Amino acid sequence: xxxxxxxxxxxxxxxxxxxxxxxxxxxxxxxxxxxxxxxxxxxxxxxxxxxxxxxxxxxxxxxxxxxxxxxxxxxxxx
Numbered sequence: 717x718x719x720x721x722x723x724x725x726x727x728x729x730x731x732x733x734x735x736x737x738x739x740x741x742x743x744x745x746x747x748x749x750x751x752x753x754x755x756x757x758x759x760x761x762x763x764x765x766x767x768x769x770x771x772x773x774x775x776x777x778x779x780x781x782x783x784x785x786x787x788x789x790x791x792x793x794x
Contacts, residue, residue, distance in 0.1 A: 728776050
């Protein structure tokens with residue numbers, strides 16, 4: 717069952733406002749558990765973790781910034 721456009725927008729908002737800050741805290745905790753590695757290792761960990769959080773939510777964020785495809789009416793704005 718696919719999520720509707722409005723449901724995907726709501727979930728995207730929840731993920732960005734609640735889930736992403738929690739994920740940032742987890743990422744910083746992971747780096748702190750490594751006992752302050754060299755700066756290049758720390759940067760690499762942050763870059764990898766920065767990409768990993770979005771992979772499971774790709775289907776939710778895809779097309780959220782576009783106009784509602786389910787909304788009847790004029791598609792051209794201007």
